[in-house]
Amino acid sequence: MNAKYFLVFSLVSTSLFSQTKKNDSIKSIDEVKITSTKKLIERKADRLVFNVDASMASQGMDAMETLGNVPMLKIDEDKASISIVGKSNVSVMVNGRMLNISGDALVSYLKTIRSENIAKVEVITTPPAKYEAAGNSGILNIVLKKNPNMGFSGNIGTGLQQRTYFGGNANGTLNYQTEKLSLSFKTNYLNSAKRSIENYSILGSTESYSQSRRKDMWKSIAPSLNMSYKLNKNSEIGFNYLFTHQTPDMDILNTTNYFQNSQNIENLFTNTQHREKNTMNTLGVYYDLKLDSIGKKLSFTGNYYGNNATTNVNFNTLKSSDESLAFVKTISIVKPEIFSGQADLELPYSFGTIETGAKFNQFKNSTDIGYYNLQNQDWEIDATRSNLFQYTEQNYAGYFSFAKIFNEKWSTKAGLRYELTNVNAYTPQTDERTKYSYGEWFPSAYINYKNEKNSYTISYSRRINRPDMESLNPFRWYENTYSYSTGNPLLKPSYMSNFELGYTHNNKFNASLYYLHQTNGFGQVSFQDGLLHYGTYLNTYDSDFFGATVSYTNKIKTWWEISTYVNASLTDSKVYNIEATTRKGKTFDYSIRNTFTLNKAKTINFFLNFSQALPYHNVNSYFHSFTNLDSGIKIALMEKQLQINASVSNIFAQYWKGDIYYSDNSQHFNNYWDGRGFRLSVNYTFGNKKVKESRSIDFEEKSRAK
Numbered sequence: 064m065n066a067k068y069f070l071v072f073s074l075v076s077t078s079l080f081s082q083t084k085k086n087d088s089i090k091s092i093d094e095v096k097i098t099s100t101k102k103l104i105e106r107k108a109d110r111l112v113f114n115v116d117a118s119m120a121s122q123g124m125d126a127m128e129t130l131g132n133v134p135m136l137k138i139d140e141d142k143a144s145i146s147i148v149g150k151s152n153v154s155v156m157v158n159g160r161m162l163n164i165s166g167d168a169l170v171s172y173l174k175t176i177r178s179e180n181i182a183k184v185e186v187i188t189t190p191p192a193k194y195e196a197a198g199n200s201g202i203l204n205i206v207l208k209k210n211p212n213m214g215f216s217g218n219i220g221t222g223l224q225q226r227t228y229f230g231g232n233a234n235g236t237l238n239y240q241t242e243k244l245s246l247s248f249k250t251n252y253l254n255s256a257k258r259s260i261e262n263y264s265i266l267g268s269t270e271s272y273s274q275s276r277r278k279d280m281w282k283s284i285a286p287s288l289n290m291s292y293k294l295n296k297n298s299e300i301g302f303n304y305l306f307t308h309q310t311p312d313m314d315i316l317n318t319t320n321y322f323q324n325s326q327n328i329e330n331l332f333t334n335t336q337h338r339e340k341n342t343m344n345t346l347g348v349y350y351d352l353k354l355d356s357i358g359k360k361l362s363f364t365g366n367y368y369g370n371n372a373t374t375n376v377n378f379n380t381l382k383s384s385d386e387s388l389a390f391v392k393t394i395s396i397v398k399p400e401i402f403s404g405q406a407d408l409e410l411p412y413s414f415g416t417i418e419t420g421a422k423f424n425q426f427k428n429s430t431d432i433g434y435y436n437l438q439n440q441d442w443e444i445d446a447t448r449s450n451l452f453q454y455t456e457q458n459y460a461g462y463f464s465f466a467k468i469f470n471e472k473w474s475t476k477a478g479l480r481y482e483l484t485n486v487n488a489y490t491p492q493t494d495e496r497t498k499y500s501y502g503e504w505f506p507s508a509y510i511n512y513k514n515e516k517n518s519y520t521i522s523y524s525r526r527i528n529r530p531d532m533e534s535l536n537p538f539r540w541y542e543n544t545y546s547y548s549t550g551n552p553l554l555k556p557s558y559m560s561n562f563e564l565g566y567t568h569n570n571k572f573n574a575s576l577y578y579l580h581q582t583n584g585f586g587q588v589s590f591q592d593g594l595l596h597y598g599t600y601l602n603t604y605d606s607d608f609f610g611a612t613v614s615y616t617n618k619i620k621t622w623w624e625i626s627t628y629v630n631a632s633l634t635d636s637k638v639y640n641i642e643a644t645t646r647k648g649k650t651f652d653y654s655i656r657n658t659f660t661l662n663k664a665k666t667i668n669f670f671l672n673f674s675q676a677l678p679y680h681n682v683n684s685y686f687h688s689f690t691n692l693d694s695g696i697k698i699a700l701m702e703k704q705l706q707i708n709a710s711v712s713n714i715f716a717q718y719w720k721g722d723i724y725y726s727d728n729s730q731h732f733n734n735y736w737d738g739r740g741f742r743l744s745v746n747y748t749f750g751n752k753k754v755k756e757s758r759s760i761d762f763e764e765k766s767r768a769k
Contacts, residue, residue, distance in 0.1 A: 192478025216750025
């Protein structure tokens with residue numbers, strides 16, 4: 064017998080044999096029926112919980128696709144972003160550990176996680192005092208599962224994607240469980256590429272028109288090992304280790320044309336090769352101790368993150384006016400490191416639950432970036448454009464919260480967190496040192512009322528958004544000899560106050576009214592001075608943000624599950640440090656996601672998803688309408704152990720367009736990030752499929768180490 068047919072025969076025979084044994088055992092107890100149905104949505108005092116197992120649309124998918132089914136979340140793969148509807152991007156955690164990746168790398172990583180391995184998704188729009196106060200609009204926590212049964216289990220999968228370029232990924236998980244020991248080894252490999260077209264123009268006293276055609280390429284391998292061991296019935300130790308090696312490379316062709324008084328004064332043609340290597344190590348350890356039998360618990364957590372990133376950028380710029388050709392290269396070494404330690408104490412009493420704890424976090428980063436010109440066949444360093452930068456930030460935090468369940472209907476939670484931050488930034492080249500300290504209080508409060516079908520929540524929290532390394536580092540990142548971007552070591556954090564009124568009906572309908580007040584908002588600002596075009600980061604605005612979101616997720620037929628949302632908002636902003644005229648912002652966007660079951664066995668599903676964001680203003684910017692349509696089919700075989708998915712994304716191949724207005728110029732962009740593509744994925748699960756939620760290790764600071 065041919066080997067591949069023997070393998071299929073063996074799998075089918077084993078499945079039939081298991082089913083026969085199952086049926087025989089059922090006959091003796093067929094009078095007993097136990098039914099347990101998870102609620103699709105649960106509204107808690109400080110978060111909205113989406114139970115993945117209860118969603119038909121979320122079966123047989125990767126994590127990125129699954130998040131699209133979660134109420135209040137908006138997924139945009141073209142811009143590689145995950146955000147709360149009507150708000151800005153969220154911080155993403157997996158099992159309580161903050162991911163140190165963003166953009167396309169984050170999307171690629173989430174696509175290696177299967178929905179079958181996700182217990183629930185928690186949307187925390189106003190995070191409680193236990194969590195770091197850092198973050199713009201909230202936290203998204205993906206809670207994974209682990210195997211509680213004896214022996215081995217796991218899954219293997221692969222995926223192919225065809226956009227402009229072909230790409231693929233492979234991933235695997237192997238679990239082993241005994242009464243005391245739990246081990247899980249995971250790995251994923253990615254090799255992918257996409258085409259990007261970015262058009263940017265500045266219209267002022269000097270006009271410039273720039274177009275970049277870019278090929279983005281990623282290769283990464285990321286094995287991880289998780290272990291937990293029960294020392295006795297009251298204590299457990301464990302660790303999580305993740306190693307990541309990735310090469311996010313780019314090839315860029317840029318053309319920039321300059322005009323004055325409608326006359327062409329210069330043309331620049333730049334060819335760039337960007338080659339980067341990142342080697343990251345993330346280690347988390349924990350010790351949990353149960354103090355009694357009613358839930359009192361003491362936890363200690365330690366984390367380390369380190370990255371050794373080396374980037375070589377070679378570009379040559381042809382200047383049309385004198386036909387000169389300049390060859391330049393930059394070599395950068397960036398080494399961020401994060402150490403953190405935390406102690407948490409949970410004390411449930413009859414009168415309520417007390418949570419308290421303390422945390423220390425140290426964020427260090429050193430950069431050594433050299434700028435070289437090719438002179439007489441030799442590379443000569445340009446000291447005026449090279450840079451050393453050292454940054455140290457220490458954060459001391461303590462928190463206290465109290466939660467009380469008054470009865471089956473009423474519950475509340477309130478907390479207070481204090482964070483003291485010391486910053487020390489040093490540029491040896493200029494002998495400039497920036498030192499300052501600041502301490503802030505971050506209160507949070509929640510009230511929840513629920514009856515049989517309705518749940519109401521009022522919540523408030525104060526947050527801080529600290530700049531990342533890209534925003535702080537004063538080194539000039541050159542696109543060509545006349546265009547660069549730079550960070551600002553004097554950039555200050557921004558602060559947000561979040562208020563929200565939430566309502567959930569029958570675990571299907573969800574609505575929220577929200578208000579966000581932001582001060583000291585910052586972002587990248589571009590300037591034009593003759594041929595020179597540069598961008599830097601500034602604190603530029605305060606804003607008031609009002610909005611309402613309505614979502615509905617339900618199986619309206621046994622064969623049709625729908626998930627939809629509508630969001631509308633108003634924004635009023637005031638600017639400073641720049642000369643710009645703001646307008647009151649208005650947004651309106653909506654999404655409809657449909658999943659149809661095509662057979663009685665519920666093993667073939669077809670989905671069709673549509674979303675649209677209407678044109679809107681924000682501060683001094685205007686964004687054009689954006690429409691997206693996705694469709695695909697999912698097939699489950701071998702008692703759903705084998706999952707095959709095929710889909711087409713961004714069928715309309717939409718461009719992202721916008722305009723930015725200043726007093727002396729206007730800036731316009733029109734970008735396409737290769738969103739339209741075909742995907743095919745296959746995943747096979749083996750071993751025991753029963754799972755439970757995995758222990759998490761909090762590590763919330765990693766996202767700043769960009």
